[in-house]
Amino acid sequence: MRTRFAPSPTGYMHIGNLRTAIFEYALAKKYNGDFILRIEDTDQNRKVEGAIDFIYKTLELCGFQIDEGPINPGKFGPYIQSERLDLYKKYALDLVEKGKAYYCFCTEEELEEMREKAALRKKVFVYDGRCSKLPKDKIEENLKNGVPYVIRQKMPKTGYTIVNDVIYGEIKIDNSILDDQILLKSDGFPTYNFANVIDDHLMNITHVIRGKEYLDQTAKYNLLYEAFEWEKPTYIHVAMVLGEDGTKLSKRNGDASFMDLYEEGFLPEAIVNYLSLLGWSPVDNKEVFSLEELTHNFDEKRISKSSSQYDFKKLEWFNHQYIKMMDDEKYLEWVKKYFVNKDSNKEEEWVNHLLLIYKNNLNYGKEINELVKDFYSDEFTINAECQEFLNSDEIIPQVIKAFTEEIKNISWTVENINEAINNVKEKLNVKGKLLYMPIRIATSGIMHGPELADTIYLIGRDKVKTRLGL
Numbered sequence: 001m002r003t004r005f006a007p008s009p010t011g012y013m014h015i016g017n018l019r020t021a022i023f024e025y026a027l028a029k030k031y032n033g034d035f036i037l038r039i040e041d042t043d044q045n046r047k048v049e050g051a052i053d054f055i056y057k058t059l060e061l062c063g064f065q066i067d068e069g070p071i072n073p074g075k076f077g078p079y080i081q082s083e084r085l086d087l088y089k090k091y092a093l094d095l096v097e098k099g100k101a102y103y104c105f106c107t108e109e110e111l112e113e114m115r116e117k118a119a120l121r122k123k124v125f126v127y128d129g130r131c132s133k134l135p136k137d138k139i140e141e142n143l144k145n146g147v148p149y150v151i152r153q154k155m156p157k158t159g160y161t162i163v164n165d166v167i168y169g170e171i172k173i174d175n176s177i178l179d180d181q182i183l184l185k186s187d188g189f190p191t192y193n194f195a196n197v198i199d200d201h202l203m204n205i206t207h208v209i210r211g212k213e214y215l216d217q218t219a220k221y222n223l224l225y226e227a228f229e230w231e232k233p234t235y236i237h238v239a240m241v242l243g244e245d246g247t248k249l250s251k252r253n254g255d256a257s258f259m260d261l262y263e264e265g266f267l268p269e270a271i272v273n274y275l276s277l278l279g280w281s282p283v284d285n286k287e288v289f290s291l292e293e294l295t296h297n298f299d300e301k302r303i304s305k306s307s308s309q310y311d312f313k314k315l316e317w318f319n320h321q322y323i324k325m326m327d328d329e330k331y332l333e334w335v336k337k338y339f340v341n342k343d344s345n346k347e348e349e350w351v352n353h354l355l356l357i358y359k360n361n362l363n364y365g366k367e368i369n370e371l372v373k374d375f376y377s378d379e380f381t382i383n384a385e386c387q388e389f390l391n392s393d394e395i396i397p398q399v400i401k402a403f404t405e406e407i408k409n410i411s412w413t414v415e416n417i418n419e420a421i422n423n424v425k426e427k428l429n430v431k432g433k434l435l436y437m438p439i440r441i442a443t444s445g446i447m448h449g450p451e452l453a454d455t456i457y458l459i460g461r462d463k464v465k466t467r468l469g470l
Helices: 015-030 051-061 085-097 108-120 136-144 192-202 218-228 258-264 268-276 291-297 312-325 328-335 348-357 367-376 384-390 395-407 414-428 433-444 452-459 461-467
Strands: 002-005 034-037 101-104 150-153 160-165 169-174 182-184 207-211 234-238
Touching: 002 015, 002 207, 015 034, 015 207, 015 234, 015 258, 015 268, 015 291, 034 051, 051 258, 085 101, 085 150, 085 182, 085 192, 085 218, 101 136, 150 218, 160 218, 160 234, 169 218, 182 192, 192 218, 258 268, 268 291, 268 312, 328 348, 348 367, 348 452, 384 395, 384 433, 395 414, 395 433, 414 433, 414 452, 433 452, 433 461, 452 461
Parallel strands: 002 034, 207 234
Antiparallel strands: 101 150, 150 182, 160 169
């Protein structure tokens, strides 16, 4: 079992691509196979400096073990397509020699004229194959004179090509719709389809996972495999991950990349867990699981045929679960990377206490700054909703008055504040939100929050007493 993840080095990896990588990794490791990283940089215009490092960093953060790749090559390299150009030319010329491909000398002007004629006839443009009929002496003359050319595959024009897919079964593609696809461009670079077939074969890739939107293109892959008389890999096409607006995920539409999420304070293991469930589900329908559990339980036949929709709120929920599962020491080390509300007058013990009380409330790292900002401010206001609640029951003023009396002279500890709250509960025979919410609003100005006694302790004796009119 050998799978490959083959991203283009065009910047940060968006989550749709990462979802594909997760499936490829899980499949390989399920069967103790190899996971190969290959960089597809045939589109040199879109190449971004440093993108390969970003890809490695992303996969490393996700916990993936790359068995072979540009940085840790095996025996099937190079693993960057721009370093394999001689190979692609060799195999393209081999097909020309076999009569399975041909030189095409058509200019861009000629091709544009063909497109315009197809548009007038309201037909999809398909190259008419005119260069496949050129006599040998004309081809040799053009090559001798340095006339620019591409190499095209000679496609069958009748019948069907069969594509077998693990998820979608047997698909019949009408050969009449297949263009004589370009294999080698005039600049010497291969096209995406051609390079993929050559690389997958030479790297012994056994299983190819890719987007369902490319399913029809797989007929062209199969015809190449047949032209070379090579064994085809097993295909697994996966339905698209749609954005929250129901459209295709795209950085241009503002959809987050993995690094965007990571920098906001989303844990890689939570992201991987969530994305693995977009279009796949385990037998037991368990939601929260480790990468090791995923690879152990992964079943490629449980990949869904239906598109899945990215839900940021659901991702937040997953991240929240993983934050809660952290031990306190690891949590503090992690959350302080995102914590900017720092005050040199605050002792480390106070800061740690503050950050810990929000551990079970936090959805992502940077959110901590919004949650704790009031602890660093001297401003105190009670909004209309809180005021409405304070006026909603005649017991509420009594609760606040009783609590004020209880804390007048206590030693300022969480335990003593808790005792003061319990004393109010006993004296007034009040509980629930009529006990806790009036005290929280009167001391912090908000209706909901973490543990009440800890909150009051961290606000501080002087601020609390001032707010209560002492």
